[in-house]
Amino acid sequence: MTTSTATVTLADLTRMLRESAGEEEGIDLDGDVIDTPFIDLGYDSLALLQVIGEIQRDYGISIPDDAVVDAETPGALLALINSGRTPAA
Template sequence: MFATEFTLSDLRTILLEAAGTDENVDLDGDILDLDFQDLGYESLALLETAGRIERTYGISLDEEALSDARTPRLLVDLVNAHLPAARAV
């Protein structure tokens, strides 16, 4: 069964599982519009995060679109844009 919505809470959980967190970063704070690099996540950590999202939610994220998703808000929106397509399959 596929999820109907990917939330910031879902992203926080996957980020912590995939790459942990910098001790100076509060993922529970207002992070929606902060750049992932400012949150301490480099490209390798984001690739691992994207892989977990794809496996968990049964979607495929385009690499170019993924590289453009520089903030949690953009990544959540990207994942949610793919969820209806996954349910239709």
């Protein structure tokens, strides 16, 4: 298990997206996707919730579900995850 002081990177996030929900054909997650809306990348709210669950388990942090809804791009989600993180109880 990774400690809560570890930073989640775009590479970490895209790996988890692939593992949880696969990768849409024609979408290159290794490209410049930081500001691309998740819906354009082929991921819906269910896929994001699966990834958030994995991040909470692996990194020992708590992320409110309602905050995740507002994070529409990988960059916004990473900012949410990596700033003001609350250790999971």
